[in-house]
Amino acid sequence: MPSSSNTSNRRSILKGALAVAAAPAVIGQALAQEKVTWKVQAHWPKASGSFNDSLAVLAKQLAARTDGRFNLELFGAGEIAKDREIYNVVRRGVVPMGTISPAYILGEAQAMGLLYGVPGTLRETWEMMHLTKNLGIEKMVNEELRPKGVVIFAEKAYPTEVVLKRKIGSAADLGSLKIRSAGSMLEYLAAAGASPQQIAGPEIYQAISTGVVDGAHWGAAVGALSMKFWEVAPFHMKPALGFTNDAYIINTAALDKLPADLRIQLLSLIEERYFLRSVEYLHQEAVALSTGKTKMNVEVVRFSDDVLGRFTAASKTILQKETAKGAIATKGGEALTKLMSDLGYG
């Protein structure tokens, strides 16, 4: 837990991401025309859509808005650190910034599972954006992260959807399904009666085509298209299993050391890009699914009602577990539950 000396820092973050940049005494630094270059370790491979459309766009716009004074040097997955290691290299200041899935660091904050997304709770991307930014989930997570020396900002919200080799008609069929999954989605599929398995990204295609698994998820349509899953698993299942946030993670000491104007530009750009990128991604999803349907014989199939019933029950169990993690998680869970109730979701 934070000591009292951290309280004012924490309040700044809570006031809004940009509030930290307001201290007028630091503005003078900008006169020095200091140039800053930050190494950024991504959890995406350099070839992935998000490396380019999320991170490279951020870097380009940041350089443009600061007249070339603030540059991000981008590293693809594993170049300095990979997956679960990224949190530690950023926290220790080895690199000042990274991209991450909240799923990698679920133990670091009570509300992290809510920031990652609880399967089966929300039904639209906008709801995840609203929960994350307006209803306080991101702030709750930073309440606990900041004293550890990092802050996290959601990068985009996006859906997770399963593709399958064969159609399933009922919950009974679900029982025989081996599905490549990860994190709480794995738990969700298991609780609903399927047999989820962990398989690393590069091996999924092979695993589906040889029958090791009957399906997989990697994002939704954009993932299925880029990973070529549809070639071997042409049934695209709706609705989404859930909605997830990718995130940026930043070392707070590095952030505090920035000239104030560069700090504002970085934080406001991240804030804007979250929304711009989330809605752009929805457009890309629609284009990818349309490509699948018209050029790859992809068929969109809806899970049957009894399967959906199992999912609903599984969702309740996971949500209960997430909100039992402590007082902050309980508050986050209440925000999510109230939103669901307001939206008429049972």
Added chain:
Amino acid sequence: MPSSSNTSNRRSILKGALAVAAAPAVIGQALAQEKVTWKVQAHWPKASGSFNDSLAVLAKQLAARTDGRFNLELFGAGEIAKDREIYNVVRRGVVPMGTISPAYILGEAQAMGLLYGVPGTLRETWEMMHLTKNLGIEKMVNEELRPKGVVIFAEKAYPTEVVLKRKIGSAADLGSLKIRSAGSMLEYLAAAGASPQQIAGPEIYQAISTGVVDGAHWGAAVGALSMKFWEVAPFHMKPALGFTNDAYIINTAALDKLPADLRIQLLSLIEERYFLRSVEYLHQEAVALSTGKTKMNVEVVRFSDDVLGRFTAASKTILQKETAKGAIATKGGEALTKLMSDLGYG
């Protein structure tokens, strides 16, 4: 058309709202700790939800992020100017900033009708956010506005939905319907065969209850609830007629005169708030509709297929008219048409 001396200014705006703030020479001004107060003339009455949830929140957060250095003094509808007059008082610099509906100033830029929203084209709020911000409509409008001395920024995207006194079963019933409407929605309803009428906000309730009209729209559920329409018109029609942007309008000379740090804070806050407020509004819509259904016997009714067919035809006519306004409008129309095609909308 802009003279060549305007080109660089225009490019700055086109590079992104915040790019204008990057000029390092101006940063020094911030050291003076200059305090700024701007009068802001809203097109909303002080009692309206948007006056408080949009404008008052912007003012509060701006003051917080600038440590009280930048304050907005808010004026409710008509206090200095109303509706269509707001554009002129802002352009002349009588007040540096206002809120406005793009519908008031359709003649000021070719793409203004697209920023306001073409009825019957899009189906979800996120699509309007994406079109406005990622696909360039807001930038296209500012290409023409900036040389006139103002810039416009979308404030929120939100749906327009009709409420009716009585259910209608077919397109034939539509013909006998008098519906209070405005702007291109009026044109849309007329083209679809209804009899739309212009009635001022404060008189709509009376007009419905005495039978002068059979229905009306004022936003969607939030509007119907706050204006008490459901008491006299309990049939809430879906889908939405269209999606609309409210907007902020700012005098460019006033914007250019701001200390650089205050300018960044204002523009980045407006940019963030567009998305935060749009998704918050969707939540408020769901709560309002639920209140209507559970406490006011509101029934949600879907327009019949033949009515929807008429709407589709009317939409095409209006879109054609909008995109025929010139080269910029054509480009904007192409962005909208491609988005619709990507989304599989006929």
